[in-house]
Amino acid sequence: MSYIRCEKICKSFRLSRHEVIEALRDVSLGIERGSMVLITGPSGSGKTTLLSILGTIERPSKGRLFIGDREVNRLSDSAITRLRRSTIGIVFQEFNLIPRLSAWENVSYPLVPLGVGHRERRRRALEVLELVGLSNRCHHTPEQLSGGEKQRVAIARAIIHEPEILLLDEPTSNIDRETALLVLKLLTEMKTSGRTIILSSHDGDLITEVDRTFRLEEGKLVDGS
Amino acid sequence: MKHLEILLISMKNLLRHPSRTTIVVFCLVVILTPFITALAMLEGVRGDALVSVEEGADLYVTMDMYGRNGIIPQEVADEIESIDGVRKAVPRVISRIYVEGKLAVLLGLPREEIQTAGKIMEGALPSEGEVVVGRGLAQALQLKVGSNLSLGVRVIAIVQHSPQIMKRVFRVSGIFHPDTSIWSSDLILISLQDAIDIYEMEGFVSDIAVFVEPGRVTEVAEKIQQMNAYFRIQSKSLTRQYVKRAYSRKGGVFTLLYIFALVLAIPVMALVSGVGLRERKREVGILKATGWSTEEVLQMVLYENCIIALLASSISVLTSYIWLKVLNGAFLIQVFIAEITHIAPFRIPSRFGFDTMFLALTVCLGVTLVGSLYTTWRTAVTPPQEVLR
Ligand SMILES: Nc1ncnc2c1ncn2[C@@H]1O[C@H](COP(=O)(O)OP(=O)(O)OP(=O)(O)O)[C@@H](O)[C@H]1O
Numbered sequence: 001m002s003y004i005r006c007e008k009i010c011k012s013f014r015l016s017r018h019e020v021i022e023a024l025r026d027v028s029l030g031i032e033r034g035s036m037v038l039i040t041g042p043s044g045s046g047k048t049t050l051l052s053i054l055g056t057i058e059r060p061s062k063g064r065l066f067i068g069d070r071e072v073n074r075l076s077d078s079a080i081t082r083l084r085r086s087t088i089g090i091v092f093q094e095f096n097l098i099p100r101l102s103a104w105e106n107v108s109y110p111l112v113p114l115g116v117g118h119r120e121r122r123r124r125a126l127e128v129l130e131l132v133g134l135s136n137r138c139h140h141t142p143e144q145l146s147g148g149e150k151q152r153v154a155i156a157r158a159i160i161h162e163p164e165i166l167l168l169d170e171p172t173s174n175i176d177r178e179t180a181l182l183v184l185k186l187l188t189e190m191k192t193s194g195r196t197i198i199l200s201s202h203d204g205d206l207i208t209e210v211d212r213t214f215r216l217e218e219g220k221l222v223d224g225s
Numbered sequence: 226m227k228h229l230e231i232l233l234i235s236m237k238n239l240l241r242h243p244s245r246t247t248i249v250v251f252c253l254v255v256i257l258t259p260f261i262t263a264l265a266m267l268e269g270v271r272g273d274a275l276v277s278v279e280e281g282a283d284l285y286v287t288m289d290m291y292g293r294n295g296i297i298p299q300e301v302a303d304e305i306e307s308i309d310g311v312r313k314a315v316p317r318v319i320s321r322i323y324v325e326g327k328l329a330v331l332l333g334l335p336r337e338e339i340q341t342a343g344k345i346m347e348g349a350l351p352s353e354g355e356v357v358v359g360r361g362l363a364q365a366l367q368l369k370v371g372s373n374l375s376l377g378v379r380v381i382a383i384v385q386h387s388p389q390i391m392k393r394v395f396r397v398s399g400i401f402h403p404d405t406s407i408w409s410s411d412l413i414l415i416s417l418q419d420a421i422d423i424y425e426m427e428g429f430v431s432d433i434a435v436f437v438e439p440g441r442v443t444e445v446a447e448k449i450q451q452m453n454a455y456f457r458i459q460s461k462s463l464t465r466q467y468v469k470r471a472y473s474r475k476g477g478v479f480t481l482l483y484i485f486a487l488v489l490a491i492p493v494m495a496l497v498s499g500v501g502l503r504e505r506k507r508e509v510g511i512l513k514a515t516g517w518s519t520e521e522v523l524q525m526v527l528y529e530n531c532i533i534a535l536l537a538s539s540i541s542v543l544t545s546y547i548w549l550k551v552l553n554g555a556f557l558i559q560v561f562i563a564e565i566t567h568i569a570p571f572r573i574p575s576r577f578g579f580d581t582m583f584l585a586l587t588v589c590l591g592v593t594l595v596g597s598l599y600t601t602w603r604t605a606v607t608p609p610q611e612v613l614r
Pocket residue numbers: 013014015021022023041042043044045046047048049050093202614
């Protein structure tokens with residue numbers, strides 16, 4: 001059985017009394033442990049929505065999600081928190097860094113609930129920032145960083161606690177080819193160390209070395225090669 | 226370890242938003258300072274003794290008269306003094322009296338008890354036909370040492386509905402120092418015998434102040450009661466009760482007004498802290514998405530509020546300390562004492578106890594927590610992506 005499984009997941013947003021947007025319709029898929037998968041599809045097809053549900057930060061309107069042997073929809077708030085803290089790292093399409101907080105602090109915040117002390121947090125944050133090629137920007141705040149730099153800070157934050165599952169929403173869309181390749185190399189390395197990596201991208205150009213590609217169109221899974 | 230880390234992050238959060246933090250603290254200080262000032266003042270008033278002559282009496286004995294406090298034979302003082310455990314029993318005459326339309330407290334004490342008042346006044350102690358007056362009264366009536374003071378002592382007849390008042394003229398022999406206390410501001414101190422003469426209560430006094438050896442108050446009170454079932458024994462002086470009643474009535478109005486202000490303050494605070502509400506919500510969403518639990522997020526917000534409350538209440542206590550000690554309670558004392566128009570003619574008593582600080586802190590915390598904890602909790606239990614959109 002797959003490590004991550006979606007069973008007939010639907011997500012709808014109610015805009016008004018009569019208007020309902022169905023962002024995802026009956027999406028079922030399975031993702032193996034230690035694999036790298038890509039979710040593609042045109043803008044508005046539901047990639048972010050699917051990624052958020054897989055990352056446990058959004059609740060599906062219908063359907064079930066399993067991670068390992070746990071059914072996520074049935075977990076309590078604190079159980080989901082434990083799951084996120086140990087297993088999941090997310091890079092948002094809009095990065096979502098905390099404003100006016102230095103890069104290294106942004107990166108280190110996921111370690112706080114794990115009980116890691118200030119010094120150790122800083123040390124590890126600098127380590128992962130170096131990994132994404134940003135060691136010279138660790139004291140900059142998000143306002144002082146370029147889009148691509150913000151994205152890499154967000155990646156550093158997502159990997160600092162060494163999660164089992166790494167989700168990246170459009171990780172290559174804000175950065176130049178060279179940096180994108182650096183990021184992808186990093187992801188391949190992480191994959192080799194046994195982590196499951198889920199990416200989304202509206203064009204799959206750069207991202208070639210994936211085990212599977214899922215294609216979404218208007219919220220439906222049209223291709224699961 | 227984790228708690229300390231969260232505390233550090235809370236501090237960092239406050240520093241990250243310097244203008245918001247400053248505004249919130251400022252608003253709290255503005256709301257809190259009058260409250261603490263009034264509180265410290267009422268506390269001081271409560272704790273302040275009438276004059277040193279009266280300080281520290283443990284019991285006051287009067288006699289029941291139609292179910293109220295009535296006059297008591299003067300010689301009872303000697304009988305009480307002979308009780309084992311009693312150090313001293315002082316007969317006193319106390320009355321409220323109008324002096325040219327102004328309410329004052331008349332206090333008659335035996336000569337030997339008046340001696341101790343000597344160091345807190347200018348001029349001389351009152352001998353027969355003389356009075357010592359409080360600073361407030363002296364100012365209102367423009368009295369100086371040596372002036373004459375005419376006291377309307379008693380209603381002798383009512384002619385066509387208007388009372389005919391018997392007057393007696395006294396010489397002002399001394400005036401209390403302005404820094405003595407609020408009590409002596411409207412006080413007229415007189416010898417016991419003069420007071421008894423004024424009221425024609427030969428052989429009787431208003432009450433007997435009893436000074437008891439430490440730890441024996443209850444025992445002595447029981448013995449006094451056994452002497453006569455009609456004795457009424459109280460542990461606070463009548464004068465204090467008079468003055469306190471006037472104060473607490475105004476204090477009550479003040480408290481009411483204040484509760485109203487506090488209730489208003491909550492939405493104001495919510496508005497002020499809501500300036501960054503959207504940003505705060507996003508932060509909570511980010512923290513939740515990156516593995517923080519709801520409790521940890523709440524803990525962070527709680528710490529922030531504690532720091533703010535600590536800061537705001539200390540500043541408020543400091544400000545009101547300055548207000549009272551340096552500005553002598555200007556503009557606030559009028560709320561309590563109608564007769565004062567600008568600056569009080571006496572030192573406003575005040576006391577900044579642990580209670581005051583604690584109350585200030587609690588009020589601060591209350592006002593800030595009411596809004597923030599609930600909204601934070603609501604945000605924290607919402608799926609993060611919904612918050613972050
Ligand atoms: N909160 C919301 N309320 C209403 N509609 C929403 C909401 N979030 C997403 N949608 C809609 O759901 C659909 C899928 O959105 P989603 O963000 O998942 O697309 P996407 O594939 O990530 O697009 P892009 O490539 O532009 O990032 C879109 O049509 C969007 O308008």
